[in-house]
Amino acid sequence: MISEPELDGAWESARPPEAAQDDAVPARRPGRPWWWVAVAVVVTSALWAGGLYAFGDRMRPAGPEVRYAVPDNLCEQFEAPALGRAMGGFADSSPNRTGRHPAMDWASCSYDGGGPGGSGGFSAVVLVELHKKSDPAPEFALGSYDERIFGADVSWEEMPGLGEQALVRRSEAGDGLQLRVRDGGAVFIVELMFFGTPDAETDTRAAPSARPDQDTLTAAAVEDVRALMAALRKG
Structure with a gap:
């Protein structure tokens, strides 16, 4: 063992x-x-x-795409030929107004027509805003400033095929129209206003008694805004 x-x-x-x-x-x-x-x-x-x-x-929120340039004289870029034909011709244009700021550039121009003393008068106002710091899209659908100030209850209609978003507001009384277009950081606003009653007997330059219908004004505003956007687009 x-x-x-x-x-x-x-x-x-x-x-x-x-x-x-x-x-x-x-x-x-x-x-x-x-x-x-x-x-x-x-x-x-x-x-x-x-x-x-x-x-x-x-x-960090990105700034909007800058696709347009705001001119020093918007009246030279916006003569509104289609609106002029639809509204009976413009007689005068107001002095051009512009503003330059790091956050936003803007310019405006207006045209007036009709008889003297407010008889059958009308005007077309255009405003171009170029937002350079913040995207205008979130506030665009809120409507115009006069709605917020006066509490106007109006409805906006979508206008397809014009910029990224386009809205039109028609007056039921036929005394005006407003078209707003947003494309990138740019906002284009055209407002048409009629006031008074034309008096063709006292003024041969007075506009016709029958105001253009809303469809005619809308088509003219869209045509002129489209041309303005093409003229101000960069590149």
Whole structure:
């Protein structure tokens, strides 16, 4: 019968001498790659910072696309030939008004016609706004400023095929019309107004007694605004 010491001895004698010597010296662990850790930390920090910067850019509201330029003299760019024919011809134009601001450029022009003293008078006013900092789309559907000031309850109709969004407001009494168009950061507004009663007996220049119907005025306003947008478009 083999005793335990014999077993131990047999096991030791069966092992190679090299193995026994290796047991006598503690094994050295591989060195830790500290420089790889440092590089990984730097790279991770850079990526994280870059991600935050990109995320911040995405969170920051972008300005609207600037597709148009506002001229110094809008009356030269907007003679409103279609509206002039529909309304009986314009007699005078008001001095051009412009404004320049880092947030918005704008220009306006108006044409008047009809008899003297308000007999059968009418006017056409155009306003161009170029929003450069904020997108006008969220406020565009709210209507015009006079609605908010006077609390007018009017309905706007969509006009497809004109800019990104176009709305028209027709007067049931036939005394006016307003067309508003939004395209990128630009807003175009044309407002037509009739007032008084034409008196053809006292003034041969007075407009015809029958005012143009709303469809005729709308078609003329759309034609003139489309031409104005083409004239002011950049590139």
